Amino acid sequence: MTFASSSPVHDKAEVGPEAEQPSVNLVAPSLALATTLSVSFVLGVFALGLLSGSSGWGVPGHDILWKIRVPRVLAAFGTGAALALAGAIIQLVTRNPLGDPHVLGVTGGASVGALLFILLLPAGSYWTLELGAMLGALASMTLVFALAWRSMGQGLPLGGQSGTATVLLVGVMVGTACGAAVSFILALASDAQLRPIVFWILGDLNGATLWSPVWVVVAFALLLAWPKARELDWLARGDAWAWTLGVPVARRRRLAILAAGLATGAAVATAGSIGFVGLVAPHAVRLLGLRSARQLLPFSALLGGGFLVLADTVARTLISPGQLPVGVVSAAVGVPFFLFLMLRRRT
Amino acid sequence: MTAPVRWQTHALRLDQLALRAGGRAQGRLLCEVLDLRIAPGERWVILGPNGAGKSTLLMALAGLLSPAAGRVVLGDRVLSGWRGQDLACARAWCPQFWMDPFPVTAWETVASAVLATDARHDAATARGIARHWLGQLDAAHLAERDVRLLSGGERQRVALATTFAQGAPLILLDEPTSHLDWPHQGLLRDVLHRWSAQQGTIVAAVHDVNLAWLLATHALLMDGKANATYGPREQVLTAEAIGSAYGLSVGVFLDGDSRWFRANLERQP
Numbered sequence: 001m002t003f004a005s006s007s008p009v010h011d012k013a014e015v016g017p018e019a020e021q022p023s024v025n026l027v028a029p030s031l032a033l034a035t036t037l038s039v040s041f042v043l044g045v046f047a048l049g050l051l052s053g054s055s056g057w058g059v060p061g062h063d064i065l066w067k068i069r070v071p072r073v074l075a076a077f078g079t080g081a082a083l084a085l086a087g088a089i090i091q092l093v094t095r096n097p098l099g100d101p102h103v104l105g106v107t108g109g110a111s112v113g114a115l116l117f118i119l120l121l122p123a124g125s126y127w128t129l130e131l132g133a134m135l136g137a138l139a140s141m142t143l144v145f146a147l148a149w150r151s152m153g154q155g156l157p158l159g160g161q162s163g164t165a166t167v168l169l170v171g172v173m174v175g176t177a178c179g180a181a182v183s184f185i186l187a188l189a190s191d192a193q194l195r196p197i198v199f200w201i202l203g204d205l206n207g208a209t210l211w212s213p214v215w216v217v218v219a220f221a222l223l224l225a226w227p228k229a230r231e232l233d234w235l236a237r238g239d240a241w242a243w244t245l246g247v248p249v250a251r252r253r254r255l256a257i258l259a260a261g262l263a264t265g266a267a268v269a270t271a272g273s274i275g276f277v278g279l280v281a282p283h284a285v286r287l288l289g290l291r292s293a294r295q296l297l298p299f300s301a302l303l304g305g306g307f308l309v310l311a312d313t314v315a316r317t318l319i320s321p322g323q324l325p326v327g328v329v330s331a332a333v334g335v336p337f338f339l340f341l342m343l344r345r346r347t
Numbered sequence: 348m349t350a351p352v353r354w355q356t357h358a359l360r361l362d363q364l365a366l367r368a369g370g371r372a373q374g375r376l377l378c379e380v381l382d383l384r385i386a387p388g389e390r391w392v393i394l395g396p397n398g399a400g401k402s403t404l405l406m407a408l409a410g411l412l413s414p415a416a417g418r419v420v421l422g423d424r425v426l427s428g429w430r431g432q433d434l435a436c437a438r439a440w441c442p443q444f445w446m447d448p449f450p451v452t453a454w455e456t457v458a459s460a461v462l463a464t465d466a467r468h469d470a471a472t473a474r475g476i477a478r479h480w481l482g483q484l485d486a487a488h489l490a491e492r493d494v495r496l497l498s499g500g501e502r503q504r505v506a507l508a509t510t511f512a513q514g515a516p517l518i519l520l521d522e523p524t525s526h527l528d529w530p531h532q533g534l535l536r537d538v539l540h541r542w543s544a545q546q547g548t549i550v551a552a553v554h555d556v557n558l559a560w561l562l563a564t565h566a567l568l569m570d571g572k573a574n575a576t577y578g579p580r581e582q583v584l585t586a587e588a589i590g591s592a593y594g595l596s597v598g599v600f601l602d603g604d605s606r607w608f609r610a611n612l613e614r615q616p
Contacts (some may be wrong), residue, residue, distance in 0.1 A: 097449065228467075236449060244409055245513070291449065291455070
């Protein structure tokens with residue numbers, strides 16, 4: 001017998017030939033295949049998004065292309081990427097496959113923050129909505145984790161299992177409270193304020209022309225979380241076990257809150273509250289065979305972004321010249337897609 | 348078969364250790380003045396009735412839980428003074444329950460522990476070590492399986508492989524045999540014996556008194572009323588001591604050097 005760090009050369013003899021073969025050659029090709037698939041998917045939906053308009057399909061004129069279509073497609077991609085990245089991070093740190101910025105009340109918190117800033121700051125100030133959404137998302141996510149953390153037994157396995165359910169329930173409660181707060185703010189708003197607020201709440205990319213902030217935030221959140229991806233993987237198998245591997249658990253949790261909160265806030269600021277992307281994208285990536293967080297985080301962002309571009313294209317063209325809110329389409333596409341993936345892997 | 352360079356064993360010393368349930372100040376007292384030394388190459392079993400504090404003690408030894416009083420010293424340093432990374436290379440902890448929220452293969456689970464203590468390993472080396480330990484625990488055929496779809500005993504063997512693959516000489520096992528059948532209990536016994544033969548240290552909470560006898564060189568018996576007896580297994584694992592800790596009448600059959608215990612479960616004393 002040898003200990004773990006000794007040379008594995010003799011393993012073949014001990015483990016047996018049949019166990020040695022399968023995955024050795026599989027990982028790299030599956031990563032390459034997934035990269036090719038995802039990139040072509042994203043490029044495909046970009047093309048679709050650029051060629052489709054409320055007046056029908058076709059190559060648009062120069063102005064429409066560069067002033068309307070391109071910013072909108074880029075905004076949709078950034079929003080979807082932000083939500084999917086937040087969802088992937090939240091799922092890992094809460095150890096909950098149902099984790100999602102919407103389910104945990106983070107998008108709700110972002111909405112409340114954005115609306116409060118719109119109401120309280122003088123009209124015409126810059127970055128009101130964006131700042132409010134970010135702060136609201138961070139505050140609600142911190143609140144959820146602070147309330148639920150005690151029940152997770154400080155991460156020890158004593159109460160660890162039930163704790164993940166508690167996070168979810170606390171998140172649902174915080175989300176409900178945020179919904180009530182949004183209604184309250186709407187009741188207080190003046191008629192002039194009401195119209196943009198309602199449009200934004202519907203979860204709509206119509207008029208979302210400012211695409212660069214959400215891209216910057218997605219890149220920042222990814223740069224924040226990705227170097228610690230392995231540790232997030234270990235956290236997903238239990239805080240206590242991760243701690244015994246040398247992971248500074250509390251610090252990584254704060255990092256996750258920051259990255260996921262900023263990403264959610266940026267997404268909500270860009271397009272209002274859109275559900276389902278954060279839930280579906282990470283699972284779709286896992287089902288592609290990319291399970292480690294190092295792959296999960298960037299590919300979730302890629303697929304989530306592509307998914308929302310596609311959803312927005314459908315939203316613009318389905319009942320043209322009318323437009324659907326993209327949230328409707330993302331749910332209508334996301335639910336059966338998710339069910340299909342789940343049912344397929346069970347058989 | 349030489350031990351690798353970074354294989355550095357440490358003695359574990361419990362210094363006037365007092366523990367309370369859940370590590371909380373107002374928790375039930377589990378042990379009061381535990382004072383013992385666990386040397387490299389020893390295999391300790393922790394026995395005691397449900398709720399006696401076996402898991403809590405293991406967590407205190409892992410550094411997960413601060414003792415109510417006293418200290419745990421590993422090598423020449425108090426446990427809380429160790430850097431997380433160094434501690435990960437010195438001791439591995441196998442919890443009683445595992446959380447597998449997401450699909451992951453058995454070998455990936457084991458490999459994650461390999462990479463935790465030595466990030467310099469490339470993926471192929473980590474996979475090789477993972478497969479080695481899966482093979483040691485008769486789980487090589489499970490390498491590609493999703494851990495969520497394994498049976499209880501299979502998952503436990505993967506968990507044990509993960510713990511050994513971490514490469515830390517001090518192994519803390521919380522009920523490592525709870526799901527194992529007889530052949531695999533015997534297999535684990537062999538693995539533990541080989542581990543300690545290389546100066547690795549084992550501390551395991553075990554429920555089966557007879558299995559505990561087979562696994563151990565030393566035993567720590569907690570009675571759930573904050574009393575503990577400990578020492579070489581021959582001194583601690585007697586019918587009287589076990590009977591009084593569990594509140595049962597216990598008989599013992601001597602078979603050469605072996606002892607077989609039988610509790611009278613039909614009649615309370």
